[in-house]
Amino acid sequence: MKKVIIDPITRLEGHGKIEIFLNDEGEVDNVYFQVPELRGFEKFCEGRPVEELPAITAKICGVCPGCHHMASGKAVDAVFGVEPPPTAKKLRELFYMAHFVHSHTAHFYALAAPDFVVGPDAPPAKRNILGVIEKVGKEIGTEVIRQRRIAQEIQALLGGHQTFVVMNIPGGVRKGLSEQERDDIAEKADGFVRFAQFSLQLFEDVVLKNKEYVDIILNGPYNLKLHSMGLVDSNNRVNFYDGKVRVVDTEGKELYKYSPPDYLEYVAEHVEPWSYLKFPYLRKIGWKGFIDGKDSGLYHATPLSRLNASDGMATPLAQKEYERMYATLGGKPVHATLAMHWARLVELLYSAERCRELAMDPEITGKELRATLGPIPGEGVGIVEAQRGTLTHHYRTDEKGIVTKVNLIVGTTNNHGAISMSIKKAAEGFIKKGVEVNNGILNMIEMAFRAYDPCFSCATHCLPGEMPMIVEVREPDGELLQRYIRN
Amino acid sequence: MGGEKPKLKMAVYWAAACGGCCVSVLDVHEKLFDVISAADLIFWPIALDTKYEDVENMPDKYIDLTLFNGAVRNSENEHMARLLRKKSKTLVAYGSCAHLGGIPGLANFSTKEEVLRRVFEETESVSNPDKIRPVPEYKTKEGVIHIPEFYNDVRSLSQVVDVDYFIPGCPPQTERLIEVFTAIVSGAELPPKGSVVGADIKTQCEECTRKKSENKKIKKFYRPWEINDDGETCFLEQGVICMGPATRAGCGHRCIKGNAPCRGCYGPPAGAVDPGAKMMSAIAGIIDEKEPEEISRVIDDIADPGGYFYRFSLPVSLIRRKVQ
Numbered sequence: 001m002k003k004v005i006i007d008p009i010t011r012l013e014g015h016g017k018i019e020i021f022l023n024d025e026g027e028v029d030n031v032y033f034q035v036p037e038l039r040g041f042e043k044f045c046e047g048r049p050v051e052e053l054p055a056i057t058a059k060i061c062g063v064c065p066g067c068h069h070m071a072s073g074k075a076v077d078a079v080f081g082v083e084p085p086p087t088a089k090k091l092r093e094l095f096y097m098a099h100f101v102h103s104h105t106a107h108f109y110a111l112a113a114p115d116f117v118v119g120p121d122a123p124p125a126k127r128n129i130l131g132v133i134e135k136v137g138k139e140i141g142t143e144v145i146r147q148r149r150i151a152q153e154i155q156a157l158l159g160g161h162q163t164f165v166v167m168n169i170p171g172g173v174r175k176g177l178s179e180q181e182r183d184d185i186a187e188k189a190d191g192f193v194r195f196a197q198f199s200l201q202l203f204e205d206v207v208l209k210n211k212e213y214v215d216i217i218l219n220g221p222y223n224l225k226l227h228s229m230g231l232v233d234s235n236n237r238v239n240f241y242d243g244k245v246r247v248v249d250t251e252g253k254e255l256y257k258y259s260p261p262d263y264l265e266y267v268a269e270h271v272e273p274w275s276y277l278k279f280p281y282l283r284k285i286g287w288k289g290f291i292d293g294k295d296s297g298l299y300h301a302t303p304l305s306r307l308n309a310s311d312g313m314a315t316p317l318a319q320k321e322y323e324r325m326y327a328t329l330g331g332k333p334v335h336a337t338l339a340m341h342w343a344r345l346v347e348l349l350y351s352a353e354r355c356r357e358l359a360m361d362p363e364i365t366g367k368e369l370r371a372t373l374g375p376i377p378g379e380g381v382g383i384v385e386a387q388r389g390t391l392t393h394h395y396r397t398d399e400k401g402i403v404t405k406v407n408l409i410v411g412t413t414n415n416h417g418a419i420s421m422s423i424k425k426a427a428e429g430f431i432k433k434g435v436e437v438n439n440g441i442l443n444m445i446e447m448a449f450r451a452y453d454p455c456f457s458c459a460t461h462c463l464p465g466e467m468p469m470i471v472e473v474r475e476p477d478g479e480l481l482q483r484y485i486r487n
Numbered sequence: 488m489g490g491e492k493p494k495l496k497m498a499v500y501w502a503a504a505c506g507g508c509c510v511s512v513l514d515v516h517e518k519l520f521d522v523i524s525a526a527d528l529i530f531w532p533i534a535l536d537t538k539y540e541d542v543e544n545m546p547d548k549y550i551d552l553t554l555f556n557g558a559v560r561n562s563e564n565e566h567m568a569r570l571l572r573k574k575s576k577t578l579v580a581y582g583s584c585a586h587l588g589g590i591p592g593l594a595n596f597s598t599k600e601e602v603l604r605r606v607f608e609e610t611e612s613v614s615n616p617d618k619i620r621p622v623p624e625y626k627t628k629e630g631v632i633h634i635p636e637f638y639n640d641v642r643s644l645s646q647v648v649d650v651d652y653f654i655p656g657c658p659p660q661t662e663r664l665i666e667v668f669t670a671i672v673s674g675a676e677l678p679p680k681g682s683v684v685g686a687d688i689k690t691q692c693e694e695c696t697r698k699k700s701e702n703k704k705i706k707k708f709y710r711p712w713e714i715n716d717d718g719e720t721c722f723l724e725q726g727v728i729c730m731g732p733a734t735r736a737g738c739g740h741r742c743i744k745g746n747a748p749c750r751g752c753y754g755p756p757a758g759a760v761d762p763g764a765k766m767m768s769a770i771a772g773i774i775d776e777k778e779p780e781e782i783s784r785v786i787d788d789i790a791d792p793g794g795y796f797y798r799f800s801l802p803v804s805l806i807r808r809k810v811q
Binding site for chain 2: 017019021029030032034036037038039040042043044045046047048049051052055056059060061062063065080142145146148149152156159160161162163164165166167169170171174175263264267268269270271272273274275276278280283287370373394400401402405407409
């Protein structure tokens with residue numbers, strides 16, 4: 001048996017590794033997607049005062065710190081048994097929408113666009129953000145950087161620190177918004193809406209009008225039928241900050257809808273000896289291994305699965321784009337992994353519209369920022385949608401609010417099983433008997449997991465497009481048969 | 488262009504990190520184009536397609552400047568720290584984790600065994616009746632696969648290799664990085680090896696904009712949610728633990744501006760070795776009691792002194808870790 005090691009992240013970044021075993025026919029026998037990173041927040045948060053956790057857990061990930069800060073802030077509210085006043089909730093959500101604009105913009109332009117705008121078979125040296133800028137023009141490139149900066153400035157204004165926000169305090173927020181600041185954010189949000197619309201137009205022109213790309217999205221080994229998870233509001237519309245978690249099956253039928261405190265009835269995690277990251281699955285179905293289809297216990301929690309799990313978007317422009325996406329791709333649910341990029345842009349537009357809506361909300365400049373606190377019940381679950389999936393924080397404390405137990409199921413972790421299977425499918429589709437592994441094949445396999453915007457930083461995050469890759473084909477005794485280094 | 492100065496060859500690497508330090512580099516925003524014109528970023532996993540192999544094949548001291556972020560948590564982090572030391576002329580510990588051990592360093596309050604047991608056997612959602620744990624080498628039915636060894640201790644970069652400079656912060660403020668970068672590119676004379684750069688010598692308090700009275704004393708410490716912060720008065724004078732007196736200035740007081748007390752990510756000021764010792768003397772000076780029993784009663788109100796004083800610095804502190 002031969003072994004192919006695709007080492008896109010580990011050797012270089014230390015945080016992700018793929019091993020593909022081939023059978024004697026030269027076809028894929030099995031694939032292992034490993035995450036070698038572990039820091040152990042679940043343990044070292046014990047003993048800390050619970051109000052410190054929104055700041056401490058934000059350091060799980062410097063790419064999506066706002067998500068942990070929000071899930072944690074909600075879990076802490078629950079530990080104290082309080083709901084923040086309306087103004088505080090809206091300020092948190094306003095911050096959160098800017099966080100989504102920032103992150104989705106970075107992902108689409110820096111990570112996804114190189115494959116489509118520059119082309120999946122373009123020279124690797126061009127397949128990065130600078131290549132995108134070269135193709136679409138420096139003016140657009142500068143605009144992308146500018147919009148990301150503006151989104152970050154809004155985060156800093158509301159949350160103190162531009163990266164590691166310090167906004168949340170038990171039962172509310174530390175800082176209010178002035179009328180002038182609100183007007184400024186509303187104007188910036190207008191810009192976000194135009195920018196999101198522009199991005200969807202770019203996707204239309206570059207991807208959807210290209211038959212070859214549409215064919216790649218819909219066909220090829222990029223389909224994976226799993227259940228879909230996402231947070232929804234009381235009308236089953238997508239919501240990132242609050243609501244219930246809804247899970248629909250591979251046909252789009254609702255399986256479950258649960259409130260955050262009930263998450264343990266629905267989700268469990270499996271451990272494999274070859275990866276430091278656990279594999280969440282639907283508890284009521286059980287761990288069935290790495291299989292797809294309606295009997296699988298695996299689900300994904302991604303922009304596409306959020307759209308699949310909802311009945312629509314809560315803002316008008318995004319709702320139109322939602323309808324157009326499903327009409328174009330043949331109805332709900334969609335299982336084409338690469339359609340995640342399109343779903344992400346629909347979400348970008350929603351975040352921008354919702355940001356504008358919240359900035360115009362009369363309550364947003366209210367003065368009541370914190371709820372009154374009483375005795376500490378001592379247990380709480382907070383769930384938000386992170387950019388990369390449903391994020392759950394669960395805390396227990398003593399009566400003084402000192403942490404005794406922490407459990408975390410983070411965005412990308414939900415997709416660990418799904419990503420493993422997407423990689424396997426792509427590998428099976430492209431590595432065939434007698435086919436030499438080359439650059440194109442590597443990138444095609446890479447595209448399968450890049451769609452998830454995997455953030456293992458959360459353990460690892462690879463912002464722009466190119467992951468370095470070394471593929472080694474070895475005999476079982478370790479003898480090197482073929483070595484391929486991209487570039 | 489024979490007379491032109493060669494561009495700086497620069498690398499940015501993350502070990503046990505969260506990505507925030509890399510984001511702080513990306514946050515040069517529109518100045519990105521200026522940076523690219525002054526330096527060739529030859530190795531930066533978050534942004535560029537340079538391979539591990541390429542680094543191994545570089546001659547020693549080939550890279551002019553490496554910004555190393557993240558703590559040393561596992562065997563792979565250590566391997567990369569040693570490799571990049573060898574290949575770099577100037578190695579900078581960039582950010583709190585590389586500088587002091589950082590937030591992941593809080594794991595030194597526990598042992599490796601406790602971390603693994605909690606994460607893989609005990610968490611509320613885990614279902615692991617056979618008590619399976621990840622192992623560095625595992626034999627699957629198809630063959631052997633590997634992951635790095637998880638160490639018992641988290642270490643800072645300078646506890647593993649020789650470090651030339653330290654840029655503190657979680658993450659370092661991008662403006663301060665640009666200052667350091669500009670100084671290096673312009674060929675300015677650099678401070679002695681081992682210096683903390685991109686930060687001030689003074690403490691946070693000396694630059695803080697919150698109001699301090701001359702000789703204010705307190706009788707009780709409060710948790711942040713137990714007071715109604717007025718947004719203007721020194722946190723310590725309101726009885727809330729703020730690491731300002733034991734922390735180096737230079738961050739721009741972003742957390743304070745967000746009405747949150749300092750947690751010490753910039754590390755101790757010049758001359759102070761241990762932030763906990765420094766903080767204890769600051770606290771002793773503000774307590775409005777004379778009798779030892781009364782003083783210790785006030786100090787007992789501090790909920791988690793270890794977690795406050797060593798939030799970012801446990802691995803390099805005098806106590807270093809929980810005794811096993």
